[in-house]
Amino acid sequence: MNFGRRTFIKGAAGIGVTATITGTASAAAGDAQYIVRATGNGTRDAVVDAGFSVRHELAEGSVLVVTGPADASADLESIGGVSAANPDVTVELDQPDVDAEVESDDLPSDDAAFTDLQWDKQTTDVFEAHEYATGEGTRVAIVDTGIDLNHPDLGNVNEDLGRAFVTNDDVPEIGPDDSGYHGTHVAGTVGATGEVGFVGTAPDTELIPVRVFPAEGGATFGDILAGIDYAAEIGADAANFSLGIPGVQEPGSALNKLKAEVQTVFQSAVRRGTVITGSAGNDSGSLQGSGFTLPNSVPAAFTVSATSPADTLSFYSNFGTSDIDIAAPGGYYETVERTLGVTGEPDDIPFPLNAVVSTWPTDLKSEIGLPGYDAIAGTSMAAPQVAGLAALVRELEPNANASRIEQAIQKGAEGANGKSSSEFGAGIINALNTVERLATKNGKK
Known part of the structure; x- marks a missing residue:
């Protein structure tokens, strides 16, 4: 395989995926879409009686996703039971543009053909952790672009429970x-x-595909929140939300105006037992500031930064004391030069395999020459490492609430002193440490 420096630099700006705010949301009929904060059991009916349509009723009725005429926020706020109404926001995925030039009783890892490429599972001792737990009896929702329903390594997808929440x-x-x-x-x-x-x-585990993105264009925040709410409704043990919004959204920004509603939906899901794992974002920046960042500013979200094969912070990962809860492998090294092999150690994993290799739609080209698999780096790749670990914890502690699952993951982490590391939060996940601690506590070791 021959990947040149030109190829890498071309793709570096779009590493992994970050959701970019592209404007306000509108429905297919041309109506505007709003996120409404409701305060009363009759609010939905009152909104409908006023001539608006309600697409989603979330967080047990306290948040509504509503469509109607443009510039109608004030009209909505005049309805009894509506305390706030703001235009919905559309986000698009920044696609990575890496135009690479390519030349029994067994544990699950024993017979899989390409586990030697899974440095991310090796550094976090995942394969060894499978002696204690494999996620049996658990359910994880993937709130994203959907899941390839025909992939041979994804036979545990529950298509019947899968949903598409897509405005257009x-x-x-x-x-x-x-x-x-x-x-x-x-x-x-x-x-x-x-x-x-x-x-x-x-x-x-059982994987639930919750598609919130169309094939072209962006997802509305109302649909993303609907996906999170649905995950809790079906009893998902975790919902992965790999859609970090870049930068600090200052007071008065479109997304900042939705802060209370985002928090309400996330907190409702967590109260119902669903751990929400979110990516910290790929801007190489500090999340400290007076504004709002997503998911980092939402206490109910379990925010994940990205680490390298050398257990260093990946060069693109956001960071910030009190904003990062945990770290996990996301791929690439702490500098572009080491990622590319210009500097580094003799045993460094070469580019692009120092990204995270995982399943890939079978009808798309693989840039690493393995049909059905490809390598991407980003905090988007770090968050699902934690969602999977949450499933292992829930298997061993089926009655644990979301907070206890997060605490168990943090206690099993490595490489940080306490929970205040600006880069790693409580540390880099270690699956074996986490499940061994639980097995010992429960007398199963």
């Missing part, structure tokens, strides 16, 4: 199937079965 769906016929590639890669990191090539952190 240009491919409604595919349902929860993948409209791109991102969700399939994330799903494999969480729970690929190892039937053929790769093993996820929780290979026996």
